[in-house]
Amino acid sequence: MKCADKKGRTLTAEKSASGGATPLDFPSPDVSDFVLPGEPVGLIPRARLESGLIVTIESLVPPPVGEVDQIRLQYARKNSDEWTTLDERVVVGEPEGWKPQDFTIPSTFLVSAENEGAFELRYEHLHWAGNDSISPSVRIHIDKVPPNGAFAPERMVFDFSSPITDATFGEHDYLEARIPPWAGDQVDVQVKFAWLKAELPEGPGDVVQIGPFPITPYGTVRIPKAQVIAAGNGRCCGIYVLIDKAGNISRYSKYQLMDVALNQ
Secondary structure (H helix, E strand, O other), X not given: OEEEOOOOOEEEOOOOOOOOOOHHHOOOOOOOOOOOOOOXXXXXXXXXXXXXXXXXXOOOOOOOEOOEEEEEEEEEEOOOOOOEEXXXXXXXXXXXXXOOEEEEEOHHHHHOOOOOEEEEEEEEEEOOOXXXXXXXXXXXXXXXXXXXXXXXXXXXXXXXXXXXXXXXHOOOOEEEEEOOOOOOOOOOOEEEEEEEEOOOOOOHHHOOOEEEEEOOOOOEEEEEHHHHHHHOOEEEEEEEEEEOOOOOEOOOOOOOOEEEOOOO
8 A cells, every 4th residue: 555645755565665664663553551451352442432542652763853754643444455544743853852742543433333343553654854664553443332232132031930939049049040142242241130129210220230240141140039039029020231341231131020929
């Protein structure tokens, strides 16, 4: 791919314009402050997307006093060679030497519905003497889609039927339920759940949840008997939400009202 600077110079990803420095002479963007370890590579927590992100070039050989370098932070989708500039800086050589340069990945880019999945970041360095270079790229991954997408996960599955009595617990101090499969991410997913009297309230943010705990499809959760007792007898239900590695939270699950008749 070729990129043209404001003076009309062209730059390829294999060789600098002057034939001198190669792309490896310029550092790749440092994203270590905001990406999570493991898979997918470069995953950014959902909570960090709203305010924008900063990458900084802490140290670099500056241009001579009075000379000018131009540095651009650019992105491309995975496996694409179409690079777009996110932010840029004009660096004028000063007697004090290099000053750290901050580049912003704007929140408008991060939260845009069309920007989902894996992207590459790089710097394009337009050198004062024409010794231009492109940095190695680094991966970031944007995930704004919660488990099961826009749909409520299926209801908990119990191995017993209504009504729930003291005998339902047997020797245990909990009720066990299975979490059915869901669409979307299957790895590093967690669950939070609750036992409620009657139906889910209009303000579900007030629901006191248990967890989070790691969960896999067909995995189990244990609803403490104390929670069932606290909710009281009558029509009750178990609900849950799923949380993926990025922190996206699913809708509340579907549920089935069950009769509770304890101490009777």
